[in-house]
Amino acid sequence: MTEAHPISRFPIPDLADMPEDIRNRILAVQEKSGFIPNVFLVLAHRPDEFRAFFAYHDALMEKPGNLSKAEREMIVVATSNLNQCQYCVVAHGAILRIRAKNPLIADQVAINYRKADISQRQKAMLDFAVKVSRSAETVGEADFDVLRSHGFDEEDIWDIAGIAAFFGLSNRMANVTGMRPNAEFYSMGRG
Template sequence: MATTTAEETAAEQVHEKAEQALGFVPNLITEITDENPAVADAYLTSQALVEEDGVLSAAEQQAVILAVSSYNDCHYCTKAHAVAGQQAGLDAETVETINEGGLPSDDRLKSLVRATRRILGKRGWLSDVDEAEFADLGLERPELYEIVALAGIKTISNYVNHIADTEVDEPFQT
């Protein structure tokens, strides 16, 4: 793809944003930015908004992200978020359990992972019974909508990684 000065500037800004947020520019961000800086910026910006202003804790968000990434069978994101999940407070056993398709032992995380998988499996078409079940578990629409947002954001990276077969960065190889 031939780049213009404006595209190069946009790419530099995206790389700076990634560097500030993550401490380095992951291969995923380089891949997206090289092809379409606007998509990379949208991905990073939306992720930052939900991380900063969402109703779920960082550990809860990571549990949801792991559930989405394992559901979508993304080799890159399951490894990246295994590290991010532990940094956010998830223990290694919980991370492994979610990545293997199981449910964590913690009741709140179990509810979030179960809700995430049901939302994905039903493509968002939750019944009144589903919503009532999740409400009984403490998951109301604010939490469900955040799960939907995280699923959308992670689907961008999951699918890009499928298309590009992105090499997993050294910091994520544990």
Template sequence: MAWVRTIARDEASAELAAALEGQHALYPAEYDGPIRGLDERTPGIVASHTLIPQALYHAFATFGALMAPDLPLSRRDHEMIALMVSTTNRCRYCSAAHAEFLRRVVLDDDLVRALREDYANAPIADRERAMLDYAVQVTQDATRVSPAWHDRLRGVGFDDRGILQVTLIAAWFNYINRAADALGVGRD
């Protein structure tokens, strides 16, 4: 469900169709198909943006660009950040979607469950824990991020480009979580 009108793909104008196709081309294969834990009839977050095609394209193309394979983070990293930000924000739709996308990437239900329940005790590498601690801090209060946070990330192997990528993915998910919840995406 979304609390605003959405436009189905088969009813899309040429502008909307182009925005949907352009955005979709930037996304990984894991994003195709139904999302376990969500009603297939529920319009997703992309559909909730269909009334403003250019906003749809630019909003979702931003995240698509941040998942480019030539950037430092892996697909696992992208989805772990998405899941932790969405879980921290209690965004039901994005938490369910990105838990499923992470599951499709790592093929490990136990890891996904551990991250959702208590990421601080999940079986992940120190590099991943530092990355998720940082993403959660950005989500909870970015004004408390200091150079020490970046030093910690550098200490586990992130360069400045990687730190920027983590920051932008975390910030983007804070935006999209709020849009999803405010528009009723996945809410009853």
């Protein structure tokens, strides 16, 4: 499958012209995954924002805690679907399939997590993430009580909200920039 469309409506800097720290991060990702995810190239247009974006991304998505890395990806996939972000649903769907070791999970979560083959705890987590995405102003103590009843603590609740909120930004920027998912993502974790 060839890229029929540009990966962004904004200019993509040449790798050789990028600041060294950004170029090194991109090359490390390429070495690990075998390709450069388009999000890195698109965001490299604004180096300071690239650094801030990935610092916050890593703080939320790579930290240890009670949420597994697969559960963190579930939040991204479910909320990115609400925000109609093709890039994030496809890219993070691939990561979710790999982290959950389940070729079906990402499609289920993206389409309708309430019917997905996930635990009641995970459904409560996604209910909260969706509420943060759609109507954070209505979040109240009852929402915290539900999460606590499923074993989430205050730090977990912060993480769920932080991931949902951060990917609201990510989804909007991906949509505005016209960011296209790499073809490689579509088959990852399916075999």
